[in-house]
Amino acid sequence: MSKDEIIKAAKEAIHSFDADKAVEVAKKAIEEGVDPVEVIEKGFTVAMREVGDLFDQEKLFLPHVMAAAEAMKAAINELTPHIKAGAKTSEAMGTVVIGTIEGDIHSIGKDIVATMLKIAGFDVYDLGRDVPLTEFVNKAKEVNANIVGSSALMTTTMPNQKALEESLKRAGIREKVKTMVGGAPATQEWADKIGADAYAENASEAILKAKELVTK
Numbered sequence: 545m546s547k548d549e550i551i552k553a554a555k556e557a558i559h560s561f562d563a564d565k566a567v568e569v570a571k572k573a574i575e576e577g578v579d580p581v582e583v584i585e586k587g588f589t590v591a592m593r594e595v596g597d598l599f600d601q602e603k604l605f606l607p608h609v610m611a612a613a614e615a616m617k618a619a620i621n622e623l624t625p626h627i628k629a630g631a632k633t634s635e636a637m638g639t640v641v642i643g644t645i646e647g648d649i650h651s652i653g654k655d656i657v658a659t660m661l662k663i664a665g666f667d668v669y670d671l672g673r674d675v676p677l678t679e680f681v682n683k684a685k686e687v688n689a690n691i692v693g694s695s696a697l698m699t700t701t702m703p704n705q706k707a708l709e710e711s712l713k714r715a716g717i718r719e720k721v722k723t724m725v726g727g728a729p730a731t732q733e734w735a736d737k738i739g740a741d742a743y744a745e746n747a748s749e750a751i752l753k754a755k756e757l758v759t760k
């Protein structure tokens with residue numbers, strides 16, 4: 545199977561809510577030496593967003609989205625052990641506290657970012673999903689974080705990314721940490737508006753931005 549065929553099959557597995565097929569495609573990708581990150585980003589993620597659009601248009605319903613998400617998670621579990629680590633340095637790249645923002649339970653994208661940051665050599669504290677703002681602040685203080693990353697998948701929970709900026713300021717640690725925002729509705733414009741230090745559209749970009757933030 546060629547790379548394009550694998551990416552196409554990855555999309556089909558999500559659109560047919562088929563976890564077994566998704567795992568099969570993931571295994572095939574590894575067998576054929578296709579970059580797992582490319583399969584995640586160009587295949588599974590693109591299809592998940594399409595499923596979201598169909599849900600929005602009421603052509604699909606929540607159980608479909610849930611089944612598609614399960615298929616995606618199964619494929620990611622298969623692929624992540626095969627993501628290649630970057631050039632290893634003896635020192636850790638920095639410490640990142642990451643989570644999905646309060647009120648929001650979407651975790652797949654945040655999980656991918658957290659995993660890839662770990663692979664890139666960061667110490668990562670993943671607080672999970674629907675994380676209260678105080679938990680981000682307390683953890684950042686406790687571990688002396690270099691970066692605090694938040695994920696928001698809904699227009700209704702994005703304002704909490706702004707509230708997180710304010711919470712970090714109130715706690716007196718905003719100057720000590722860099723902040724990074726992501727999630728499908730987030731944009732560079734949003735990051736600028738709320739005063740976040742960086743925005744990344746996907747996990748690969750998140751790694752590049754995180755490296756920039758700690759070396760700046």
Ligand code: B12
Pocket residue numbers: 585589592593595596597599600606609610613642647648649650651652653654656657693694695696697698699700724725726727728729743744745746747748750
């Ligand atoms: C899967 C999914 C679900 C799953 C989530 C499973 C899970 N464990 O995560 C389930 C079924 C549980 C779910 C529930 C709901 N969902 Co939903 N869901 C989706 C869907 C289809 C895909 C999200 C996804 O996983 N994408 C794949 C990942 C890989 O992509 P990603 O998350 O964007 O992450 C990438 C980047 O954004 C970036 N990134 C992500 N996080 C971070 C963080 C940092 C720091 C950085 C730098 C980068 C970064 O890197 C990631 C990797 O490349 C989206 C559609 C969409 N367009 O996003 C809707 C969507 C987000 N959901 C939506 C809705 C409405 C809901 C519900 C309210 C539905 C309901 N009626 O109950 C609930 C939410 C309840 C809540 N309180 O949160 C709406 C939101 C609309 C809005 N208001 O903005 C969407 C947009 C669908 C739609 N078009 O209507 N959902």
